[in-house]
Amino acid sequence: MELIVEEISRAKKLIGRHKFVSQQLSIGRGYNNDIILSDPHVCADHLVLKAVDDQWVIQDLDSLNGTMLLNENKLTQPQLIESGDIIQIGKTQLRFMLPNHPVAESVKFSTAEILVENIGRWPVIITMLSLFTALNILFMYLNTPTKEINYNSLFLWGLGLTLGYALWPLFCSLMSHLNKHETRIADQLGVSFVIINLFWINEFIEVFLGFNLSSSWYWQWLIIFLSFALTCMMFWFNFYIAFTQSAKRRIKLALGCSTFIFASLFVYDLSNQPDFKGYPEYNSTIMPPAFAFSSASTPEEFIRNSDDLFKAVDKKAQQQKD
Amino acid sequence: MQRIAVLLFCLLCIKVNATEQAQQIFEEMAPSLYQIRLIDIATSEKSTIGSGFQISENGYIATNYHVISGYAQYPEKYVIEYEDHQGNKGHLDLQTVDVINDLAIVLLVENLQPKHFIISELSPERGEEIYSLGNPHDLGMIVVPGTYNGLKKEAFNDRIHFTGSVNPGMSGGPVVNKFGEVVGVNVASSGNQIGFLIPHDKLVNLINQFDSQVEKTIDQQISEQLKANQKKLLAEVLAGQWQTKSFASQATIPDPGVDYIRCWGDSNADKPDALMFKAVTNCQMEENVYISESLTTGSIDMEFHYFAAPEISTVRFYQLYKAQISQASAGNRVSKEEVTEFECQHDITGVAEQNIKNKSIVCIRAYKEYQGLYDLMYISASVDRNNKALVSHFTLAGVEKDLAQQFSIRFMESVKWN
Numbered sequence: 001m002e003l004i005v006e007e008i009s010r011a012k013k014l015i016g017r018h019k020f021v022s023q024q025l026s027i028g029r030g031y032n033n034d035i036i037l038s039d040p041h042v043c044a045d046h047l048v049l050k051a052v053d054d055q056w057v058i059q060d061l062d063s064l065n066g067t068m069l070l071n072e073n074k075l076t077q078p079q080l081i082e083s084g085d086i087i088q089i090g091k092t093q094l095r096f097m098l099p100n101h102p103v104a105e106s107v108k109f110s111t112a113e114i115l116v117e118n119i120g121r122w123p124v125i126i127t128m129l130s131l132f133t134a135l136n137i138l139f140m141y142l143n144t145p146t147k148e149i150n151y152n153s154l155f156l157w158g159l160g161l162t163l164g165y166a167l168w169p170l171f172c173s174l175m176s177h178l179n180k181h182e183t184r185i186a187d188q189l190g191v192s193f194v195i196i197n198l199f200w201i202n203e204f205i206e207v208f209l210g211f212n213l214s215s216s217w218y219w220q221w222l223i224i225f226l227s228f229a230l231t232c233m234m235f236w237f238n239f240y241i242a243f244t245q246s247a248k249r250r251i252k253l254a255l256g257c258s259t260f261i262f263a264s265l266f267v268y269d270l271s272n273q274p275d276f277k278g279y280p281e282y283n284s285t286i287m288p289p290a291f292a293f294s295s296a297s298t299p300e301e302f303i304r305n306s307d308d309l310f311k312a313v314d315k316k317a318q319q320q321k322d
Numbered sequence: 323m324q325r326i327a328v329l330l331f332c333l334l335c336i337k338v339n340a341t342e343q344a345q346q347i348f349e350e351m352a353p354s355l356y357q358i359r360l361i362d363i364a365t366s367e368k369s370t371i372g373s374g375f376q377i378s379e380n381g382y383i384a385t386n387y388h389v390i391s392g393y394a395q396y397p398e399k400y401v402i403e404y405e406d407h408q409g410n411k412g413h414l415d416l417q418t419v420d421v422i423n424d425l426a427i428v429l430l431v432e433n434l435q436p437k438h439f440i441i442s443e444l445s446p447e448r449g450e451e452i453y454s455l456g457n458p459h460d461l462g463m464i465v466v467p468g469t470y471n472g473l474k475k476e477a478f479n480d481r482i483h484f485t486g487s488v489n490p491g492m493s494g495g496p497v498v499n500k501f502g503e504v505v506g507v508n509v510a511s512s513g514n515q516i517g518f519l520i521p522h523d524k525l526v527n528l529i530n531q532f533d534s535q536v537e538k539t540i541d542q543q544i545s546e547q548l549k550a551n552q553k554k555l556l557a558e559v560l561a562g563q564w565q566t567k568s569f570a571s572q573a574t575i576p577d578p579g580v581d582y583i584r585c586w587g588d589s590n591a592d593k594p595d596a597l598m599f600k601a602v603t604n605c606q607m608e609e610n611v612y613i614s615e616s617l618t619t620g621s622i623d624m625e626f627h628y629f630a631a632p633e634i635s636t637v638r639f640y641q642l643y644k645a646q647i648s649q650a651s652a653g654n655r656v657s658k659e660e661v662t663e664f665e666c667q668h669d670i671t672g673v674a675e676q677n678i679k680n681k682s683i684v685c686i687r688a689y690k691e692y693q694g695l696y697d698l699m700y701i702s703a704s705v706d707r708n709n710k711a712l713v714s715h716f717t718l719a720g721v722e723k724d725l726a727q728q729f730s731i732r733f734m735e736s737v738k739w740n
Contacts, residue, residue: 214669276658280685296672
């Protein structure tokens with residue numbers, strides 16, 4: 001008769017799985033057993049399983065620490081086993097399965113899985129890392145206000161920044177390793193840097209809108225929303241690759257982590273506000289003429305719009321005086 | 323040789339004569355000269371000192387507003403005290419102020435004495451010997467002879483240019499002619515024997531308006547004076563058609579054509595290895611209205627920058643240019659108690675017939691106590707040329723909305739490329 005014995009951890013994670021075809025199965029520390037355990041709390045001849053009338057019966061052989069059917073009392077007499085039963089002997093847990101035990105339906109490769117697989121290829125990863133490094137070096141170069149440029153330090157700086165950003169996907173891999181999952185470093189790196197590079201696009205949109213739209217447009221919310229969405233996406237993929245959890249739980253976790261980060265930034269920003277700002281805070285974004293798409297308003301129109309500013313400061317002055 | 327001796331002797335005569343006259347005036351007028359002090363109530367120590375002089379039999383004393391400004395702003399923190407030539411001390415009551423001309427009138431409540439200064443009816447002649455009285459650095463009353471050199475050129479509010487030492491502590495002291503009549507009030511010094519005085523007619527005006535002024539609170543008086551002053555200033559600035567002048571031979575910028583807005587220029591043409599050529603013209607009024615240690619207002623300043631870098635890419639030029647316009651601020655001194663924070667707006671602006679397109683930003687803050695007055699800051703950066711740029715900026719401090727808007731439109735319309 002067939003019996004499948006699984007060795008599992010206390011967190012019910014599978015450690016080893018064996019299939020036996022026989023009428024009797026002995027378990028213990030002694031080398032004469034069919035299943036040999038090294039747990040010191042297990043006796044040399046601890047227990048025996050016997051096939052009786054197409055059913056398996058378990059019997060403790062008067063062991064020192066006994067045999068526990070999970071969550072029940074010690075076995076005192078032979079007992080029938082049902083498929084999926086877990087026993088504890090010493091500190092070891094074993095699960096018994098019968099060949100006809102039902103299994104979950106097979107899972108189709110999800111689009112996310114296919115995407116991650118594709119992004120996790122080394123050509124993609126190297127492209128993404130190079131793009132990130134190159135853009136950083138480019139902006140550093142553009143912002144250097146001197147004729148002489150130390151390209152060496154520029155390059156090292158760009159590389160260092162990329163390494164710094166790579167710490168996050170590596171940290172995710174480490175976490176999954178510590179949780180006894182596959183590390184999938186390539187997948188983590190690929191996905192993280194694709195999303196990090198998407199932030200460049202977000203930044204471009206911010207600068208473009210800030211330059212072309214007047215202050216009467218409240219487009220900043222769009223940028224905050226996009227940044228939040230990208231952050232969420234990043235966490236979602238990191239969790240997807242690193243751990244197995246239900247879809248609902250993954251979304252909850254990703255949302256929670258992003259909210260935490262944005263809230264922390266917001267609180268940090270608030271706590272760093274000076275008591276009084278004697279200087280104006282304005283949007284000074286400008287772009288080269290090629291990016292200027294909006295039509296110009298006349299000085300009269302522009303200054304007429306300032307009526308609202310006068311009203312706003314009047315209101316503030318009134319409130320603060322009261 | 324003989325001639326020189328005679329000359330020297332004559333000079334000596336004049337000198338002796340002048341000193342004697344100064345001595346005489348000083349002795350005669352000493353009883354109506356006072357040291358004015360602000361006493362901090364919490365510590366009973368002096369926090370500001372200045373001078374003052376009696377202008378009527380019934381104990382009215384004139385001094386500088388800035389000497390007693392602490393009390394005018396925080397009457398619960400200070401008391402105004404005097405000390406006369408015999409060392410007697412007592413309290414003074416603040417009656418009226420003129421912040422534009424830095425004058426104040428306080429009232430002697432006790433120890434009344436009738437002796438007082440007479441205010442001259444005529445202005446001195448250029449070159450006339452006049453005598454400044456006051457108590458510099460708390461060292462005791464002194465008299466400083468000096469010369470009247472007419473009114474300061476390039477000033478919006480009249481000031482007498484006095485050649486002679488006016489030192490801190492002498493503020494508020496009278497300046498008299500050889501007949502002992504007041505022709506001015508000490509107010510400021512720019513070191514090296516250059517002093518500034520308030521002309522006597524400003525004090526006469528304040529005395530003439532005294533009855534109507536004392537009815538109002540000090541804050542009301544200040545508010546009205548600030549409003550009248552900015553109205554006069556901007557009316558004058560906006561009166562004529564503005565001239566334009568060439569800037570860095572690439573652009574034209576406004577020239578309001580009033581001599582009290584003076585321009586200074588600089589560029590980095592002396593640094594051949596600079597990546598960007600930069601030129602700056604800075605035009606400002608060299609005077610403002612002092613309200614308190616933490617608030618000055620009533621001034622106009624403008625600034626123009628030209629940037630060019632034909633050798634670098636447009637993208638890099640704009641990246642560097644962007645950093646130049648992010649830090650603009652208003653020029654006057656303020657604190658949280660007096661004004662709100664700025665509110666700003668921005669847009670792309672331009673005039674169809676003018677060949678310039680700008681990113682323009684305007685920021686406004688309101689005065690809390692002096693309702694209806696604002697500080698307006700404007701900065702505009704050209705965004706239509708690939709490798710050159712023009713930045714124009716101005717600040718109006720303590721102006722009303724309509725005048726500020728008129729000025730802004732006029733300014734915006736007169737900045738363009740050649």
